[in-house]
Each structure stands twice: as structure tokens, then as C-alpha cells.
Amino acid sequence: MAYSEKARAAYKELIDGIRNDGLFKEERYIHSEQGIEIKVEFPAGSEPREVLNFCANNYLGLSSHPEVVKAAHEGLDTRGYGMSSVRFICGTQDIHRELESKLTAFLETEDTILFSSCLDANAGLFEAVLNADDVMIADRLVHASVVDGMRLCPAKHDTYKHSNMEHLEKKLQEHQDARYRMIITDGVFSMDGDMAKLDVMCDLADKYDAMVVLDDSHATGFIGKRGKGTHEHCGVLGRIDAITTTLGKALGGASGGCVSGRAELVEMCRQRARPYLFSNTMAPVVVAAANKVLDIITVTTERRDKLEESTKYWREGLESVGFDLKAGDTPIVPVMLYNAKLAQDMSRDLFDEGIYVIGFFFPVVAKGQARIRTQISAAHEREHLDKALEAFTKIGAKYDILGKGKQEIIDTYGL
Amino acid sequence: MAMQDLIIEYIKDEYLEEDDEVGLDTSLITSGIVDSFSMVSLKTFIENKYDISIPDEKAAPEAFDTVRKIIDLVHEFNPDAT
Numbered sequence: 001m002a003y004s005e006k007a008r009a010a011y012k013e014l015i016d017g018i019r020n021d022g023l024f025k026e027e028r029y030i031h032s033e034q035g036i037e038i039k040v041e042f043p044a045g046s047e048p049r050e051v052l053n054f055c056a057n058n059y060l061g062l063s064s065h066p067e068v069v070k071a072a073h074e075g076l077d078t079r080g081y082g083m084s085s086v087r088f089i090c091g092t093q094d095i096h097r098e099l100e101s102k103l104t105a106f107l108e109t110e111d112t113i114l115f116s117s118c119l120d121a122n123a124g125l126f127e128a129v130l131n132a133d134d135v136m137i138a139d140r141l142v143h144a145s146v147v148d149g150m151r152l153c154p155a156k157h158d159t160y161k162h163s164n165m166e167h168l169e170k171k172l173q174e175h176q177d178a179r180y181r182m183i184i185t186d187g188v189f190s191m192d193g194d195m196a197k198l199d200v201m202c203d204l205a206d207k208y209d210a211m212v213v214l215d216d217s218h219a220t221g222f223i224g225k226r227g228k229g230t231h232e233h234c235g236v237l238g239r240i241d242a243i244t245t246t247l248g249k250a251l252g253g254a255s256g257g258c259v260s261g262r263a264e265l266v267e268m269c270r271q272r273a274r275p276y277l278f279s280n281t282m283a284p285v286v287v288a289a290a291n292k293v294l295d296i297i298t299v300t301t302e303r304r305d306k307l308e309e310s311t312k313y314w315r316e317g318l319e320s321v322g323f324d325l326k327a328g329d330t331p332i333v334p335v336m337l338y339n340a341k342l343a344q345d346m347s348r349d350l351f352d353e354g355i356y357v358i359g360f361f362f363p364v365v366a367k368g369q370a371r372i373r374t375q376i377s378a379a380h381e382r383e384h385l386d387k388a389l390e391a392f393t394k395i396g397a398k399y400d401i402l403g404k405g406k407q408e409i410i411d412t413y414g415l
Numbered sequence: 416m417a418m419q420d421l422i423i424e425y426i427k428d429e430y431l432e433e434d435d436e437v438g439l440d441t442s443l444i445t446s447g448i449v450d451s452f453s454m455v456s457l458k459t460f461i462e463n464k465y466d467i468s469i470p471d472e473k474a475a476p477e478a479f480d481t482v483r484k485i486i487d488l489v490h491e492f493n494p495d496a497t
Binding site: 138140147157158159161362363366367 | 446447452453459
């Protein structure tokens, strides 16, 4: 038997190590559609209970929106279930190209190519457009899929301190001998909820002859006055060379991603990006629903406007009762606790109070930066936010952290 | 400048904020000061400064975990480096 007892024992030991380090990830089974009021079975085997969801990337509340679900049904009826082919053989329908055109128009770019996820978009882009004569210079907090995509690319890679534009400039100066320089950043950083300084970055890119690539997965659909993303918010529409983003968060939340940007970069992805060439793209049912999502958010900014208001209300509510928050104005609102066990204990207690949130700690975030990450959705109503504020206040009081800053929390609980 | 001081100065400039300190035995990788993604600039700095080429199998994150280990690594490839 190839899978020996020795191998089994070794893997078991590794898994035990993950568990002992407190890093074991457990799934919570949801017995309802994705939304705010969900039924969750946790721990496994327990009776599902109703909780309010504050940890989804369902920023626009479109994951189970009736019009989106209806469009998915229609897509299933008219275009079938699967394609059984990669795009360039016989896996492209009219609705795939329709979605690419809508994304191009919405993001105000030149062209768009779909991938089955943004992880795949990031895996495909860099290798398709760069070679060993080039250099990629990335923010140190870019998403893991960007890191993986860079590792697949033969170009040199370097990093700069998070959002530190002086450090980026120094790196651009150091790499002037490369054929192409590519600056790579997230638009909204998923753990802290802060935004990249794209205006400064684009000026530096002009000054030092560099391309700018943006992963806007936590921004597309709601950041910027028309929800186009971080590039709209920062006033640099048309100046980003490639945007990678997802349809798995605000834009319906099912799956799928894209590269949208300069026509030649997109075409190079069509010719060379391996996840595009060797894997099916988005299923017709998902594409049909995503087309409807684009229609909804193009016609009205109502949902992103509500999200902005709710985020403000949530942030002010938490601050007013004395929680220590990461500064920012995106729907990612981290409640800072610094101590990993405190983050775990509080998230468990909040679940018992009917509020579904997750504690994050090292190595997901830097050591001593443990927090509960809350995420607001346009589907949150005021009563949901008030109920959660009440629960947070109760649990915050239980652990005596209300009104306390970083040092006081660390003095009480340690790092 | 001695190798130890030079490497510490580089690490402070490249990875730390103004008030942070690092010593000869400060854990860089396991403490999260330097991660495997951003480690490449440290490796490139060492290679350029001491005219060495560290092969991938020797460039595991553990080999860069402290300034002392980095100095040992440099000496392995350039015994005369100071």
C-alpha cells in the first residue's frame, strides 16, 4: 500500500501540531441561505441556531437577493449547467463575453478576462505578462493569492513596508535597471480594512516608469461614490494597468474573478494565463447571475450608500461604548484585542449571544495584533446593528476592556 | 562598519518602524518581523554585500531567523567576510 502507516502517522502528527498551536480551522455548517439572519450548526452535531452574520464578504447583500437568484434560474434554464470545456475550445458563451464587457464598463478599463476565481486571476496574470528581466514590487500585506501568483512568475520580486510610499519610491529607484517594474497592491487590505494610497502610487509609477496592479476584491462594487472600487475613491480611474477582483464577495458572492485593465495585458492572459488555458471558467448559472448583479449596481448606488451609512453607524457605535478600533472607513471594522486567547474567547461568547464573528490572530495577522474582524453588509438593518452593539457591549464589559486602549488591554491580558 | 552592525542597520531600515529594536539573537522569522515573502530583499542584500550566492536549499527561513545565524551563513560562503 502506497499510503503507508508511517505516512499516516506523520500526517496525524502534523495535524495534531496545528491543533495544539491553536490554528486548527473548523467549518461551521450553515443551514440556510447566506445572509444576515442565518442558521448555524456549531459545534458540529449541535442543533442549528439563529445568529446574525457579521463575518461575511457579502458587502452589498446580494448573495441571496431575489433578482440575482431569479437570474441564476434563468441562466440555468437557457444556458445549462456546465460547459465541459476550457474557454478557448468550446467553453465560451455569449453571456461570458457579456459579463466581461459589463465589468470593463463598470471598472472603466479597456478589457476584461474572467477566471474561475480571483485566486486564479492572480495566479495567471503575473506569469503571463512578465519575465525574468522584470521586477514585481508588492506591498507586504497583499493577499496570499497575490503572493502565490508572484511566486509562479519568473520575474524578480521585492516588497515594501505596508502602505509606505517612501519605501516604495526607494525600491523603484533600486530597480531602475529592470525591463518593466510592476507595483502590486491590494485596494482594501482585508485584515485591517485600510486603503492603498493609489493616488501617490500612480504618481510614483509615472515618475519611475512602472505599471500598477491592484487586487480590489474587498472594494469592487462599493468603494468609491459609484462603487467602482479603490481606484475611483482615490481619483485614479484609467491609471491602473490591471485590476484583479472577485465575484465571490460583493458581486453576488458565488465564485469567479477577473483581470481587467490594459487591452494587451488582458490579451496576454487569454494567450498565456495557465488557469485560463487549463481550467473551466465560471459556470453559466453563475455568469447569468453576475450579469444581473452588474445591472443592479450600475443602475443605482443605493446599496453601497446604505453600506456606507451602516458602516459609519457601526463604527461610531462601537467607539462610543469604548472599543479600540483600527482606523478606517471601509466595511471591514477590526475590533482590536491584541491577545489571541481574548479574541477567541470573545468571539465564542459573542456567538453564544447570537452574533457570528471570528477572532483573528498570528500568523493570519502580526503577533500582538489579535482582533475580531467585523464586516458590515448592505443587508444589515439598523435593528441588526443595534442587537450586535448590545451584545458587543455586554461581552466587552464582561472582559473589562471597554474604554481601554492598546496598552491597558495588553497590561491585563498580555500579548 | 562590522558585519553585525551593518545587518542590524539594514533590518531596521527595511523591516522595522522607527522605535523598534533588534539584537544579535532577536528572532526575525518566527516572531513575524520578517516573513518568507519579504525575506528576499534581506537575502539579496546579504548576497550583494558579501559577494556570495546562497543556493535555495541553504536559504530556508530558519537560516535567516537571527542576525547571528545570518552571520554564520555569510561565513559559510565567504569565510573572510567581516
